[in-house]
Amino acid sequence: MGVFNHAEFDNHESLHFFQDQATGLKAIIAVHSTALGPAAGGTRRWTYASDADAIKDVLRLSRGMTYKNAVAGLRFGGGKAVILADDKSPKSPELFRAFGRAVNSLGGRYVTAEDVGCSVDDMRSVREETEFVSGLPHSEGDAGGDPSPWTALGCYEGILAAIKVRLDRDSLDGVSVAVQGVGHVGLFLCRLLHEAGAKLLISDVNRDNIKMVTDEMPATVVPPAELLFADADVLAPCALGNILTSTTIPKIKAKIIAGAANNQLATARDGARLAKRDILYAPDYVINAGGIISVAGEYYGTSSEEQVRADVGRIKDRLQEIFEAARANGRPTNDLADELARNLVAAGR
Secondary structure: OOOOOOOOOOOEEEEEEEEEOOEEEEEEEEEEOOOOOEEOOOOEEEEEOOHHHHHHHHHHHHHHHHHHHHHHOOEEEEEEEEEOOOOOOOOOOOHHHHHHHHHOOOOOEEOOOOOOOHHHHHHHHHHHHOOEEHHHHHHHOOOOOOOOHHHHHHHHHHHHHHHHHHHOOOOOOOEEEEOOOOHHHHHHHHHHHOOOOEEEEEEEEOHHHHHHHHHOHHHOOOHHHHHHHOOOOOEEEOOEEEEEEEOOHHHHOOOOOOOOOOEEOOOOHHHHHHHHHOOOEEOOOOOOOOOHHHHHHHHOOOHHHHHHHHHHHHHHHHHHHHHHHHHHHHHOOOHHHHHHHHHHHHHHO
């Protein structure tokens, strides 16, 4: 199947393939839209089963970034990069400098930052070759740095909005939350939930991540294959996407799904499946926008840490509006969020 006929191709502006033999870099950058500003989105380093899987991922993720940035009111379009990881091309400063040259070759049409598999230090190497990068070390009080804590904060605020609507609760005290994936974002989210009195159920394929959480706070460890169907009030997916499907949705016990993972729905129709089961779904690109809000503040140099915190806090308000509209109109929350994002992008054009 060609790219233009690909199921995930959504009038993307461009798709770029890069290879650097000296470092082993193989990367793909997708620019979905620049209607609202340069296409911004993090770089994911991941081991894909095939090149086709990598293309599918970068197409979906870049479209999601367009929607995320539009709904968050940022001066960014949507883009994404994936670096194909394998044993022959380990992480190195040289590899990320090569990736920085790839980003730079696009002349500012794409702005990158760290995502799954990448770190602040990796972005420092990218910065040696291009100015079109964010998520760098920052001074106290300034916007910037690792976006993960801000993504977690936005998810926390989103969970508060969801429990108010679905459980009629103003507090997380005693509310059970199943967190799928306790890496960077998941760990920060667990800390916030624990401080608020939530009961934690956690899973992760990485035992070190599990240990970091259980060393800090009480949490029930659940096998990764079972966490999705745990008996909890809230399910917070914070790992990879495509987990909410026609097969998994009938077995989910949670009343709310609100987490940081991108592309949680396998298809748009799965949002309707959740609504039919009266499971309140927080559209992923709305609830997980905290990181890109921080990235935007850093990149444009217009925000302090205090301002970023206030902007991330408004994620709760956006979700409440979507939840209320869904209840009033009898429509799935993902449909309403997609419609809002498309209208904002169209207005930008």
